[in-house]
Amino acid sequence: MSIFRKLAWYFKAERRTYFWGVIGLLLTALLGIIPPRIIGMLVDLMDKRTLTAGKLVLALGVMTVTALLAYAARFLWRTAIWGGAANLERTLRERLYWHFMQMDTAFYQRYRTGDLMAHATNDLSAVQRVAGGGILQFADSIITGGTTLIAMMIMVNWRLTILAVLPLPLIAIVARYVGTKIHVAFGESQAAFSRLNNKAQESIEGIKVIKTLGQEKQDEADFEGQVQDTIKINRYTNFLDAMFDPLITVIIGLSYVATIVLGGRYVTSGVISLGQLVTFIAYVGMLVWPMFAIGQLFNTMERGNASYDRVNFLLHEKSSIVEKTDGIKQPATGTINFDVKAFNYPDEKQPRLTNVDFSLPTGHTLGIVGRVGAGKSSIIKLLLRQFDDYQGTIKMGGHDIRDYTLDAYIRSIGYVPQDSFLFSASVKGNIAFANPDLSDQDIENAAYTAAFDTEVSNMPDGYQTEIGEEGVSLSGGQKQRLAIARALVIDPEVLILDDALSAVDAKTEAQILERLGINRAGKTTIIAAHRLSSVVNADEILVMTDGHISERGTHAELMAQNGWYKRMYDQQQLSDSIGGGND
Numbered sequence: 001m002s003i004f005r006k007l008a009w010y011f012k013a014e015r016r017t018y019f020w021g022v023i024g025l026l027l028t029a030l031l032g033i034i035p036p037r038i039i040g041m042l043v044d045l046m047d048k049r050t051l052t053a054g055k056l057v058l059a060l061g062v063m064t065v066t067a068l069l070a071y072a073a074r075f076l077w078r079t080a081i082w083g084g085a086a087n088l089e090r091t092l093r094e095r096l097y098w099h100f101m102q103m104d105t106a107f108y109q110r111y112r113t114g115d116l117m118a119h120a121t122n123d124l125s126a127v128q129r130v131a132g133g134g135i136l137q138f139a140d141s142i143i144t145g146g147t148t149l150i151a152m153m154i155m156v157n158w159r160l161t162i163l164a165v166l167p168l169p170l171i172a173i174v175a176r177y178v179g180t181k182i183h184v185a186f187g188e189s190q191a192a193f194s195r196l197n198n199k200a201q202e203s204i205e206g207i208k209v210i211k212t213l214g215q216e217k218q219d220e221a222d223f224e225g226q227v228q229d230t231i232k233i234n235r236y237t238n239f240l241d242a243m244f245d246p247l248i249t250v251i252i253g254l255s256y257v258a259t260i261v262l263g264g265r266y267v268t269s270g271v272i273s274l275g276q277l278v279t280f281i282a283y284v285g286m287l288v289w290p291m292f293a294i295g296q297l298f299n300t301m302e303r304g305n306a307s308y309d310r311v312n313f314l315l316h317e318k319s320s321i322v323e324k325t326d327g328i329k330q331p332a333t334g335t336i337n338f339d340v341k342a343f344n345y346p347d348e349k350q351p352r353l354t355n356v357d358f359s360l361p362t363g364h365t366l367g368i369v370g371r372v373g374a375g376k377s378s379i380i381k382l383l384l385r386q387f388d389d390y391q392g393t394i395k396m397g398g399h400d401i402r403d404y405t406l407d408a409y410i411r412s413i414g415y416v417p418q419d420s421f422l423f424s425a426s427v428k429g430n431i432a433f434a435n436p437d438l439s440d441q442d443i444e445n446a447a448y449t450a451a452f453d454t455e456v457s458n459m460p461d462g463y464q465t466e467i468g469e470e471g472v473s474l475s476g477g478q479k480q481r482l483a484i485a486r487a488l489v490i491d492p493e494v495l496i497l498d499d500a501l502s503a504v505d506a507k508t509e510a511q512i513l514e515r516l517g518i519n520r521a522g523k524t525t526i527i528a529a530h531r532l533s534s535v536v537n538a539d540e541i542l543v544m545t546d547g548h549i550s551e552r553g554t555h556a557e558l559m560a561q562n563g564w565y566k567r568m569y570d571q572q573q574l575s576d577s578i579g580g581g582n583d
């Protein structure tokens, strides 16, 4: 019952809805008693041969009115209770979605997307079932079960009632225990199916690797193993399912046997009439569902409870990026003063950045270079406020970036990572993602600056061409340029390109950098790159080594220093003149 207590806030808020739901159920139950009783009376009249056409018409009239009223009552409880449940699911779904949107990178590092999706779908459905099916099972078992039992005792015979209903609680027990087993088995069968799906997807996606490494046979054997597993689990599920229905039929049969044996004797000895026995048999049938309901109620509550706890646990996870309620709401502008003494990722001891400091006046360009894992992206993650926990300060326009509201701060930044997420939408839809009302001219300007315009005009439907799963697939370099155009349309104060030109050939890169220089005059740009040609024109270049700045200066100054930068630059120039780009 604890789940009902936990959801009390909701039932309280929706008490009107649920009140009408229960009234509807009560009316349905009361009206349900009438038809069997009338049929019994008709049987008695026929038995005594006193049935007249008038009485028959009257009986049919009452039955018709009852059926119409029952229809209305059913409509009432169905709309109230299912509507209430749907509202709860919507409320929780919105809360969870909003919460996901607020969470920081560390949260997404802790939880896998698949698990979060499972919470947002399966768990919320299980909670919804408590507010719909659960309430129905609870009210139905008490209301329908109770009224039918009372009717049986009052209108027929209490001894017969006790004997006839004796086997019925077994339905509740079977529904509870076999029901749980079936549920678990279904869960396993679904999991097996999704493992099989994942395996198939992975193999198809990785087919080239599998073939080049000659692993087809091994992969086939793996797949065969998974298929066998899935079949075994499904067989067991079917076995349990096949056991369930016949067992219920046997229990109901026992009840009918008891009714016929004792009821028949009562009829012959004149304790009850034949019509009462007929009424009674119909009532026995009406008790089956409430018994099921009791059994299922425990399962619904147990699952709902566990799911509610899991969802609540997620909802209570705090983001380490804390919004100041009185944070600065004006867009962030001005010089960036980055002064981080030490930063380590959550749950890690080793600092990934140490003593990194730079000052980047508005309108300047900063280049960040260095080996793989040197800390380039870590600097950017701090600038993006993906992590707020570090020693030191990062300021923009003289204010600590943590003093801005997230919205005001993030809106000032356009960020393009190496692999951008693109939506399955048109080229235009992707570029205009931040502002669907952008004019075609703005979109084309952005595409031009990102050197993507010529290719778009060659696409089948130009800017309306669908990309992604259902449309054309773009090359790595095209994706990067589309992502740059998407970032440019917001005309950000600070544009951050994190290795976002890596898949673009050297000539196109030069074109983009040149156009960026013109388009973004007076705005700040940060470029992290492996290819040093991306940063040669920067006002300052930082060379990162193991989380600290090992060299710094302009291109000319760094060349003069004769260190890692010069060696790397010469080496890349040489391979460029031999190889060329990779777009």
Ligand SMILES: Nc1ncnc2c1ncn2[C@@H]1O[C@H](COP(=O)(O)OP(=O)(O)OP(=O)(O)O)[C@@H](O)[C@H]1O
Pocket: 109, 345, 348, 352, 370, 371, 372, 373, 374, 375, 376, 377, 378, 379, 499
């Ligand atoms: N989210 C994270 N959690 C824990 N460690 C991380 C995380 N992100 C990066 N690291 C570690 O921090 C170090 C610096 O990584 P970072 O991504 O900043 O390097 P980088 O210079 O950008 O590398 P690349 O050139 O490959 O992009 C690496 O050792 C990396 O493994």
